[in-house]
Amino acid sequence: MDEAVKVGDVLDLGMDFQGEVLPDLQGLYITTHTDAKGKKTRSAVTQFEPSYARKMFPCFDEPNFKATFEVSVVREPHHIVRSNMKLRLSEEHVDGLYIDVFHRTVKMSTYLLAIAILDNHEYVKRTTRNTQDPIEVRLYAPKDLIKGQSEFGLDTAIRALEYFEKYFNISYPLDKIGMSPVLLHHSGF
Numbered sequence: 001m002d003e004a005v006k007v008g009d010v011l012d013l014g015m016d017f018q019g020e021v022l023p024d025l026q027g028l029y030i031t032t033h034t035d036a037k038g039k040k041t042r043s044a045v046t047q048f049e050p051s052y053a054r055k056m057f058p059c060f061d062e063p064n065f066k067a068t069f070e071v072s073v074v075r076e077p078h079h080i081v082r083s084n085m086k087l088r089l090s091e092e093h094v095d096g097l098y099i100d101v102f103h104r105t106v107k108m109s110t111y112l113l114a115i116a117i118l119d120n121h122e123y124v125k126r127t128t129r130n131t132q133d134p135i136e137v138r139l140y141a142p143k144d145l146i147k148g149q150s151e152f153g154l155d156t157a158i159r160a161l162e163y164f165e166k167y168f169n170i171s172y173p174l175d176k177i178g179m180s181p182v183l184l185h186h187s188g189f
Contacts, residue, residue, distance in 0.1 A: 019056045027055025028115070031182050035144040041119040045182050053110035063109045071102045071115060080118045082140065082178050084108075106173060116180055122146045123178075126154055130162040132171040137161070140180040153179060 005011065023030050025047050034040045046056065054061040071083045074097050081087075085103040093099040105113065118140055125138040139146075139154045157179060161172055 015058060017058050026052040033120070033142045035120075035142060037144075039120075041142070043119050043121070043182070044115075044117040045180070046113065046115045048113055049111040051111065053113060059110050061110050063111065066107045066109060068107055069105045069113050071105075071113075073100050073115065073117060074098070075100060075117055078119065080116075080121055080140070082114075082116045082118065082180070084112070084114055085174070086176055116140070116178075116182075118180065121180070124150045124154055126158060128158050128161055131165050133175065135161055135172055135174070136176040138176070138178045140178060145181075153181065 019027060021028050021030055021044060027048070028044055028046050030042055030044055032040055032042050046053075048056070048061075050063075051061045053059050059065075059067070069084075071085070073081045073083075074093055075081050077096065077098055081100045083102045084105050087100055088103045089101040090098060120143055121140045122143050123138045123140045124146060125136060128135040128137065137154060137157050139150045139157070141150055157177065161177070165172055
């Protein structure tokens with residue numbers, strides 16, 4: 001740079017970055033599911049806690065740094081994409097692919113950002129009744145596991161949201177919460 005940077009200056013910063021998608025439960029990773037008929041599907045999900053967001057995108061990946069995120073994902077037509085916020089737009093993109101654009105997140109640490117690109121999944125949903133504002137709770141799971149095996153997780157999430165909102169006297173700040181049981185992965189989106 002030819003000049004010193006001053007407080008309040010607006011700068012454009014460019015960089016090359018390449019992340020990898022691996023099955024190692026860090027950053028954006030691949031998980032597989034084989035149904036009862038032997039059909040194998042692959043999904044991509046994130047695990048950014050404690051400091052793995054930096055494996056997917058350049059960032060200040062420390063809990064005390066906060067930011068908002070605008071998530072957009074290009075996907076194949078048969079995939080379902082979920083993230084922290086509600087879907088704002090889903091439209092045809094190029095070459096038969098679609099782009100899903102989500103609302104901007106609240107200000108949060110990078111490790112709380114969650115993205116899931118799910119293959120062969122369905123969901124069940126319910127809305128809380130005993131919270132200050134209604135919260136839509138969804139549980140996503142492989143199609144062969146959703147029936148008969150999702151109610152416990154859904155019920156537990158709703159009871160926990162209602163209990164902790166009352167106990168701490170603090171409203172859950174979002175209007176939805178989503179969960180997906182992923183082998184060895186325990187974060188929500």
